[in-house]
Amino acid sequence: MLSVLSLVALGALEECLYMGARRSDPDNKEDCSSNVNEAQCVAVPDDGLGKCTSTSNNWVKRSCSGSTVKLQYHAKTDCSDNTSATCVFEDIQDILDPTRAVTRGCHMTFSIGQCETYMALMGMGVHIKYTGTCPAADDEPCFSREAEACRVLDTSVAPSVAFRACFDEPAPTVAERVKMTALTGGDYVLSADMDQAYAFTRVIVNKHKLNKKRSSILKIVHADGEIELTPDHVLLVDGQWAAAHTVKVGSSLSGSKVTAISHGVSGVINPVTVSGMIVAAGATGRPVVSSAYPEWLAQYMLEQNYPLPVSKVSIMDIMVYLFNIPLD
Numbered sequence: 001m002l003s004v005l006s007l008v009a010l011g012a013l014e015e016c017l018y019m020g021a022r023r024s025d026p027d028n029k030e031d032c033s034s035n036v037n038e039a040q041c042v043a044v045p046d047d048g049l050g051k052c053t054s055t056s057n058n059w060v061k062r063s064c065s066g067s068t069v070k071l072q073y074h075a076k077t078d079c080s081d082n083t084s085a086t087c088v089f090e091d092i093q094d095i096l097d098p099t100r101a102v103t104r105g106c107h108m109t110f111s112i113g114q115c116e117t118y119m120a121l122m123g124m125g126v127h128i129k130y131t132g133t134c135p136a137a138d139d140e141p142c143f144s145r146e147a148e149a150c151r152v153l154d155t156s157v158a159p160s161v162a163f164r165a166c167f168d169e170p171a172p173t174v175a176e177r178v179k180m181t182a183l184t185g186g187d188y189v190l191s192a193d194m195d196q197a198y199a200f201t202r203v204i205v206n207k208h209k210l211n212k213k214r215s216s217i218l219k220i221v222h223a224d225g226e227i228e229l230t231p232d233h234v235l236l237v238d239g240q241w242a243a244a245h246t247v248k249v250g251s252s253l254s255g256s257k258v259t260a261i262s263h264g265v266s267g268v269i270n271p272v273t274v275s276g277m278i279v280a281a282g283a284t285g286r287p288v289v290s291s292a293y294p295e296w297l298a299q300y301m302l303e304q305n306y307p308l309p310v311s312k313v314s315i316m317d318i319m320v321y322l323f324n325i326p327l328d
Helices: 159-167 295-303 312-323
Strands: 014-019 040-043 052-054 059-065 068-074 106-111 115-121 124-131 148-152 175-179 188-192 198-207 214-222 225-229 233-237 240-243 256-273 277-281 288-294
Touching: 106 115, 106 124, 148 159, 159 175, 159 188, 159 198, 188 256, 198 277, 225 233, 225 256, 225 277, 225 288, 233 295, 240 295, 256 277, 256 288, 288 295
Parallel strands: none
Antiparallel strands: 014 040, 014 124, 052 059, 059 068, 068 106, 115 124, 148 175, 148 188, 148 277, 188 198, 188 277, 198 256, 214 225, 214 256, 233 240, 233 288, 277 288
16 A cells, blocks of 8 residues: 655645556546545645755655646755656556656656546556646736725716725715726726826726736735735835835835835736726725836836827737736
8 A cells, every 4th residue: 555645835726645546447547536545635835836845755846837737856955956857656567666667857747627647556546636726927917816996987077086985985986996806808997197196097908807826925014004916016116116026114105104014925916907007905095006017017118108009909919918918
């Protein structure tokens, strides 16, 4: 009987290991739905990704991208050796032959949502299945899914009136404070420029609305509220456009002094607007002025005043190209 395997944690996925049926029976295929032993599942943290971790007899580095989990098994303690070979943790002919095993200097890949063989020896198998999602790439500018925006219902009013309706005196027929996850293409939202002059803009597409990507997040607490967003997300810092990772305690976000900064992982969302800007807030408190752009692009789109096409279709085409955005 195979011993219980210990695979070290990956991202905020769920990893389940199953003791499988005999492989000699062609009609008894493993689907990770019923097994001779109960599944052993573990939820794993994102901060385990990319780290060299010791196991009982080797070192493992793991990664998660798109819909694929990759495990690399190393012989060196710093995980610096080559792992281009494919791992072999099974004996094809059901006869235990250690010379066929490849357990170091190798890698294995698994598709999220699929039941796959991890190890098979002497007719018994251990199968693995991952569920959940990989973190978003670090260079994707996003807000936490807890972030909120001001959705404008009556564009005949002045932007300042909509601001008050969302953040001071509720007026549900004028504008409403909503989770960014509630926004969809075509919605009007409140935005602002570097001078904090409020205006209306439309949402082109709400990236990650459906796929629920996750990423590293900075939680920035300021005197009037808080905001959670990815480190490269550009917002108004000390009167200038700057990435969130440059913010320090004492910095000013849209005139509100930063009092604390912490790190974490969260589901993400990013409503891309025609103006490229949006007024964003946490679950409570007042908002700050933010862009929809990453650091590398913001300097061109926000500071150089490059004109955007006036056609909504053209803008969508550009945004899809720049951000690889699936439409709603």
